[in-house]
Amino acid sequence: MELALLQKLVAQLASDRAFRETFFADPARVAASEGLTGAGEALSQSHCEQLRQFARVLQDRRLAQVGELLPLTHKALGTRFADLFHNYAITPPSGTRPCEDALGFVRHLKQHAATERLEPEWSLSLARYEAAQIEATWLDERLVFRCLPHAVRKLSALLAVGDVPAGSYRRLSLALWWRTSTRSRLKHWLR
Structure with missing residues (x-):
């Protein structure tokens, strides 16, 4: 015991x-x-410093795992992604699985954007989009719908080829993930 x-x-x-x-x-x-x-x-x-170093190693591991689950958000925010994550990671992880940590980080980004300006502005839409995808994929939700204020499809295509686009990209996006049962294949629609 x-x-x-x-x-x-x-x-x-x-x-x-x-x-x-x-x-x-x-x-x-x-x-x-x-x-x-x-x-x-x-x-x-x-040694106190050894425990602090161990904590930093765990925090860096969490950062890498969350970065893999939120690749568009990571590309959009660039080096600020790590800074924002370290601010979030001061508190213990939201859950035991990396997907729960990623969802907690997106909640942190929403709170951050509500009090301070998040640049680029459309990065929060990408974070919300990826969080919805995590909910549908990892948490086995049968229906997940998001209404996002930015052109997520266009932004993700630009980020996929390595561009970090400038501009507002304001255009309503609708994202939907669904499955007929918890064991059926996940389907996705983005407009």
């Missing part, structure tokens, strides 16, 4: 920055509050 609690504590230390800082301020108290006896002292003696 102690081993399972210790593994949980190490995982939380690696994924939650606020918890990690609280732990290193008073390791014995935090370990005791998690139900561990001598583990706090042992963990606090392991």
